[in-house]
Amino acid sequence: MNIKHTPPLLTVGAAAYFRRHVPQARAETGKAAMGEVGAALSGSSWLLLIWQTCNLFMSVFFALATYVQINDPDAGLWMVGYGVPALLCAFIGLRPRVTETLAWRKVADLHVMISSAVVAMLGWTLYKEQITHIFHQEEGREFSGLMLTVVWLLLCRHSGRAPVGMPRVTIAVAITVFPFVAWLYYYINKELRVNWPSHCKNAI
Structure with a gap:
């Protein structure tokens, strides 16, 4: 029975080759993987920073919305309605x-839950009265404001469980951009606020 043996020189050469090149290949693969992880972490950190900034801006907006309710006949109710989201957003901005x-x-x-119920009632009122220009009616502005708080809080729900995505x-x-632009637009164009109640004109 003939058994073929691998020439010693070939075996030694192969071993030397693997000792020289395999660690280098592993190191390069590790560097590439670390680079990809670093890029992912860098992207996530930027997204997180933008997310926190948006929450701080929304906290400011809801705080302003809380302040302008001081002249409203139901000031306490609406100040709570906007003040609570302002605090919740501020917490996210500081600690996601x-x-x-x-x-x-x-x-x-x-x-x-409470805001959704109020939004449903206000929405039904707007539909029943066939109001189309909702920002010109107090019920429409209340509807829009509460809807904004609901949408934003739902967007924030479980946002801290995993890295925020694009x-x-x-x-x-x-x-975040929309309410500030809309508020500025109505503030500059005062003629759009002619038919608003007095308590909606004098706060800011």
């Missing part, structure tokens, strides 16, 4: 993972 705490979730869920941040930026 706060959305996973029990206290934050309970307060946010309660606010969303879709959530894109929606957040679009929503």
